[in-house]
Amino acid sequence: QVQLVESGGGLVQAGGSLRLSCAVSGRTFSSYGMGWFRQAPGKEREFVAAISSSGGMRYYADSVKGRFTISRDNAKNTVYLQMNTLNPEDTAVYYCAAHNSALRPLRLNSYEYNYWGQGTQVTVSS
Numbered sequence: 021q022v023q024l025v026e027s028g029g030g031l032v033q034a035g036g037s038l039r040l041s042c043a044v045s046g047r048t049f050s051s052y053g054m055g056w057f058r059q060a061p062g063k064e065r066e067f068v069a070a071i072s073s074s075g076g077m078r079y080y081a082d083s084v085k086g087r088f089t090i091s092r093d094n095a096k097n098t099v100y101l102q103m104n105t106l107n108p109e110d111t112a113v114y115y116c117a118a119h120n121s122a123l124r125p126l127r128l129n130s131y132e133y134n135y136w137g138q139g140t141q142v143t144v145s146s
Contacts, residue, residue: 021045021046022044022052022118022134022135023135024043024045024116024117024118024135024138025042025137025138026042026114026115026116026137026138026139026140027040027043027140028040028140029114029140029141029142030141030142030143031143031145032142032143032144033144033145034106034107034144034145034146035106036106036144037102037103037104037105037106038103038142039100039101039102039103040100040101040114040116040140040142041098041100042056042098042100042101042116042137043096043097043098044097044098044116044118048120049094049097050073050074051073051120052120053070053071053072053073053118053119053120053121053125053126054070054071054073054092054116054117054118054119055067055069055070055071055116055117055118055119055127055128055133056068056069056070056090056099056101056115056116056117057115057116057117057130058110058112058113058114058115058142059112059113059115059139060111060112060113063112065115066081067081067128067129067130068080068081068084068088068101068114069081069084069088069089069090069101070090070127070128071090071092071099071126072125072126073125074094075091075092075094077126078090079126083109084103087103087104087105088101088104089101089102089104090102099116101114101116103142106142106144107144108144108145108146110142110144111142111143111144112141112142113139113140113142114139114140114141115137115138115139116136116137117133117134117135117136117137118133118134118135119132119133119134119135120134
């Protein structure tokens with residue numbers, strides 16, 4: 021069973037930074053493509069960023085491009101989301117997710133992911 025545990029969320033002022041981490045259990049982390057999604061109150065879950073199993077490919081939502089960076093450390097079974105220049109519109113619960121298909125390593129839709137974390141709250145004050 022694969023388990024994902026997010027951490028690093030919190031309250032930050034507009035313009036500030038946070039780094040989210042997602043620790044993944046299991047021996048096959050390096051074979052999973054990973055993604056970050058977020059869900060704000062009253063809104064649907066939306067794609068934020070994705071990274072291929074090797075880390076060689078990355079993709080971002082337009083709303084975070086240039087501000088957020090997704091990365092992974094396969095030796096530590098961990099994926100990260102560095103978030104800079106945060107604004108109140110970034111307030112949401114952030115989820116990491118994993119998929120185990122080698123086809124199309126970057127996946128943008130939540131239904132394409134097999135495993136999910138419990139989420140971590142990010143609140144950006146103005």
